[in-house]
Structure formats: structure tokens, C-alpha cells
Amino acid sequence: MTVRRFPLVILLAGAGLVIAVAGAGWCAGLRVNMTPSYPRGLWRIEMLDREAAAGDLVFVCPPHTAEFERAFDRGYIRRGLCAGGLSPLIKTVVAIGGQQVNVANRVSIDGRPLPDSEVRHADAARRPLTPFAGGVVPAGELYLHSDFAGSYDSHYFGPIPSSGVLGLARPVFTFGP
Numbered sequence: 001m002t003v004r005r006f007p008l009v010i011l012l013a014g015a016g017l018v019i020a021v022a023g024a025g026w027c028a029g030l031r032v033n034m035t036p037s038y039p040r041g042l043w044r045i046e047m048l049d050r051e052a053a054a055g056d057l058v059f060v061c062p063p064h065t066a067e068f069e070r071a072f073d074r075g076y077i078r079r080g081l082c083a084g085g086l087s088p089l090i091k092t093v094v095a096i097g098g099q100q101v102n103v104a105n106r107v108s109i110d111g112r113p114l115p116d117s118e119v120r121h122a123d124a125a126r127r128p129l130t131p132f133a134g135g136v137v138p139a140g141e142l143y144l145h146s147d148f149a150g151s152y153d154s155h156y157f158g159p160i161p162s163s164g165v166l167g168l169a170r171p172v173f174t175f176g177p
Helices: 005-027 064-075
Strands: 028-031 040-046 057-060 087-097 100-103 105-111 113-119 141-145 165-175
Touching: 057 141, 087 105
Parallel strands: none
Antiparallel strands: 028 040, 040 165, 057 087, 057 165, 087 141, 100 105, 105 113
16 A cells, blocks of 8 residues: 555545444434534434323424425424434424313413413514414324424424324433523
8 A cells, every 4th residue: 555545545444434333323323413402412212112192302203294394494404314304303292182282472281381382473583483373182193392492393383293203312412401
């Protein structure tokens, strides 16, 4: 091997190692969260062997709808490996099928106010946001929430199918609020 090729071999070997480690992490259910809705860092998808319940922190694939394409266009969500090419969301399940969601200045579930659920009518770029109208969560769907004030959650897109749940979200190495 010539002296000129040695750095290229090292570079290719290093790139191969990074790709192998990333692939192994992906297969092991590891994901990186860089959004402010939950602490940034490394998270793990933990198998969920039951239906998602209120209080569960989950990874969920958003459905492939015009609403989520608009959310992508506005920068609320990123590209990923879910249907429609979107990335999974990390959210807390706050209501399941059959529960009543009321949306006014804040959200209430079955008549109980949901903490940190103030409804915004514009995003940080002053673009209009249309809140979910409220109602009974249909069977097989989930109403999702994040305590982060600027979170894009069911306040705006409403309940989504529980079939999109990938599993419970567990922090591995996170930082920030």
C-alpha cells in the first residue's frame, strides 16, 4: 500500500465503522431526538406488548395525511422511515378511544384540565394554527401531548391511529429540559 492510499483506507474504514454502529443502533431500537418536545439525545424504542394507555410516553409514526405533509413543509416534523417518509414523534398519550377531549384556551380530558395545554393560534413564525375541534377520541386512536409549549401535537392534528405506535420511548442519554 502506498503512502498516498493509507489516509483513504483509514477514512473508508472509519466511515464503515460509523455506518455499522449506526445500523446496529437502529436495529436495536435506538433513535436520536433533536426536537425540543422532549429532552434531546439518544432514546430507545421499547417493545409494547399491550395497547397504549394514557400516561405512556411513546414513539409513534404519524399517518400519511395532508396535515402531516403541511407540518413537514412548515418544519414541525422531519423526514424519516414512517409511512409517507416522515419521522416518528415522541409524545405522551393523554387520551384513548372513548375519552372526551375539549379544546378551548386549553385542553381538558373528560372534564379535567390538561396541564401545560394552552392552545396557540399561531406558530413561532406567526403562521396560523387551527386547533383540533375536540370530541370523543375514536376507538383505536390516541390523543397525544407534550408539555413543551411549542409542541406540534394533538392540539392541532387531533387523534391519530394507535396502529402507528412503535413502542414506549425510553431515554438512554439525554440532555436539556
